Amino acid sequence: MNHDDAVPVRPLTLAWVGRHLDAGERIVKAEPLHGGITAEMRRLIIGTRGGGTRELVLRSYVDPFHLENAEDGLTGEAGALTMLAGTGVPTPSLVAVDPTAAQCEYPSLLMTHLAGRTVLDDTGVETRVRLLARQLVAIHAVCPAERPRKYTTLTTADTVVVPEGADAAVWAAAADVIRRPAPPYEGRFLHRDFQPGNVLFDVPPSNPEGARITGVIDWAGPSWGPADLDVAHCSAVLALLHGPAWGLRFADAYEEAGGVLAASESERLYWRVRDALAASEEVRSVSQPWREAGRTELTTRAVEERLDAYVAALMDAPG
Structure with a gap:
């Protein structure tokens, strides 16, 4: 993995993500996602065994102001994503969660990436x-x-x-x-x-x-x-x-x-x-x-x- 691309995600968290990938997969790039207020968001590009790629999203609570609510927030999100699977509400799928930072530098949640974008302009x-x-x-x-x-x-x-x-x-x-x-x-x-x-x-x-x-x-x-x-x-x-x-x-x-x-x-x-x-x-x-x-x-x-x-x-x- 390119060192510059690894900078946004910390080493312990990278290792944790790696343990939740499929056999033969690797993280090839990490990109910041902007717009969040309470947590740090990263899009992870995953190289697959067949030579293609897929994307995951990593949420980490790093701001001291929001850390005290991290465990409740991540536990609630993990529960909601699990419960909503199959309901028809379009949500990411939960991959893994570490709400107390037992394995990551900061409390974190890993989920699938959804297509689409937020739209904030007045048109439409x-x-x-x-x-x-x-x-x-x-x-x-x-x-x-x-x-x-x-x-x-x-x-x-x-x-x-x-x-x-x-x-x-x-x-x-x-x-x-x-x-x-x-x-x-x-x-x-x-x-x-x-x-x-x-x-x-x-x-x-x-x-x-x-x-x-x-x-x-x-x-x-x-x-x-x-x-x-x-x-x-x-x-x-x-x-x-x-x-x-x-x-x-x-x-x-x-x-x-x-x-x-x-x-x-x-x-x-x-x-x-x-x-x-x-x-x-x-x-x-x-x-x-x-x-x-x-x-x-x-x-x-x-x-x-x-x-x-x-x-x-x-x-x-x-x-």
């Missing part, structure tokens, strides 16, 4: 929103033999970060919404970070309307909870990435695809506002990968303004 967003909604309905229809852990939410009314120049009264009213107890709900299997950055598409260059989903990735937080929570999260990300109108549109697209949300508008508002306010704490970390992916206009300030407009639209909605 209407088609992709419909596809995202259908895919999320299919995820929520999965009935695992063993339920994952109950969902968690960390944001409180007191941790919300109000954007500069925002209407303080509107944000105070939004914060009051999540001071209330969570509404009752019918549990569903949740992804918990379902959004455009974690969905792979095949988009014909000459026909954006012919896009199709090839994979759903990043299953570190599978949970049991209300469908509204996954819908609210994807809605908030769409609002920041493509504009508030698309955040408001996603819930309708989900229902049009056959999904079922909370019965009352006040219950729906609770989940949507909760996730929108959670985004206020992550604007900088979320927007940076988008700029690195080519959306250079999405400065931290621009994303804050979109979030402010989205929260105002939610609080102004009928009901």
